[in-house]
Amino acid sequence: MLLGVILLVYFLQLFQSILVPLAFSLLFALLLLPLNRDLEKFKVPRPLAILTSIILIVVVLGLVIWFLMSQLMDLTTELDTISGNIERLIERVQVFLKERFGIEPSNRTELIQNSISSLQNLATNVMGSTISMTTGLLAAFTVIPIYVFCLLYYRDHLERFLFKLVAKDKRGGMIQTLTNIQQVVQSYISGLMIVIVIVAMLNSAGLLLLGVKYAIFFGVFASILTIIPYIGILIGSLLPALLTLATTGHLFDALLVIGVFVVVQFLEGNFITPYVVGSKVSINPFAAILALLLGGQIWGAAGMIMAIPVIAMLKVIFDSYEPLEPLGFLLSDIDDVKPRHLKKEGRVHQFFREIWNGVARGKKDTEE
Incomplete structure (x- = not known):
């Protein structure tokens, strides 16, 4: 078993360039399967139904990527202004340390130059990563749609192939398992998209109220990062917080930005995702x-x-x-x-249930 796991991990890493697009294609195919079935019920030919659904999802993803890239390019044009703000912020920190703790400031010119050079290196790395990511996405846009088309077009053929691998007395269980997998993936992906839209609106609204630059960009970017649970929201909140700190020079403003994401994360984890995605996953x-x-x-x-x-x-x-x-x-x-x-109701459910029971008792007493 250990040797099998090692060989599996080695195989996944060795053929990553092939398996990653194929894995995403499988997810997109499962997501688009209900739409294709509905179109086919209206006598739309299968190839045309598949092309329609693929074009729809490519247009939506293309618009999102175009918006993020345009905002990122605008953000990089303000690096000189951000560098000047960092210079003033470092000066204020050194004055504070000298007045409160008697710490003599170090070579400020060297420190500022190192900070600016680090910021420029970071910007260069981000731009390089963005260009490589864009190239990868363009390559994926050519390969993944082909995979999705093939998976949807030959789905009956693939299903018969699976039947041939399983004994006749176990085919009923296999059909139920495939149905459950399809329902789980569809509910997760569709629910995740709805959650991303809601979280993007909440993030953007909170940042706009605080007057953060590029509030909509950071709100959408952080909501997309919720695809990576627990970690994505951390990355998405640090970027606007650091930009706010470099722009305003006030730590309290950066903490307010982080507070917005903490509140949205609380709402997303306790209310939005449980009610939208449900208990499928x-x-x-x-x-x-x-x-x-x-x-x-x-x-x-x-x-x-x-x-x-x-x-x-x-x-x-x-x-x-x-x-x-x-x-x-x-x-x-x-x-x-x-x-x-032994299952206990959540506090929110219990709270609303007690309110409902109280209303019902009051109504009963009134009738009596």
Whole structure:
């Protein structure tokens, strides 16, 4: 088993350039499958239905990428202004340290030059990463749509292929497992998109109220990073906080920016995601964090994005195959595996239920 795991990880890393686009194509194919079926019900030919759905998703993603790239280019034009603000901020910090703690300032010119050079190197790295990412996305835009088209067009052929791999008495269970995997992935991706839109609106509104520059860009960028659970929101909040600190020179303003993201993250984790995504992807946080780390180690950022859908699909497979049920139990959330009489309502649910019971009792007393 250990040798098999090592060979699997080696295989995934060796053929990363092929498997990553194929994995994303599978997710997009599962997401677009209901739309294609609906179009085919209206007598739309399958190739035309697939092309329509692919063009729709390419246009949406293209508009988002164009907006982010244009905002990023505008942001890089203000590096000189940001450098001057950093110079004044360093001067204020040194004056504060000398007045309060008697610490003599070091060579300010050298320190400022090092800070500015570090900022320029960071900007160069960001631009280089952006260019390489853009090149990768352009390559993906040519390969992934082809994969998605083939997966959707030959889906019946692939289903018959799976039937030939399984004995006749087990085909019913395989169909149910495939259906569960499809429902889990579709509910996760569609719900995640709705969550991204809601979080982007909340982030942008909060940053606009604080007067942060490029508020909509940072709001949308941070919401997209929620694709990477637990880690994405941290990265998304640090960038506007650092920009605010460099622009205004006040630490309190940067803390207010972080506070906006903390509030939005609280709302997203406790209200938005549970009600939008639901309990279809019931993975405990410890398993999710491990999956994120393993995915990042194997495939980098793409692996972190794919980690949650993959582990959700694995849980469905584990639950449907009796020898692997303990692994499915290990991945499950604690509240999902509790006996029904031991499950407790959340505080919010309990609060609203008590209000409803109070209203019902008052109405009954009034009638009496």
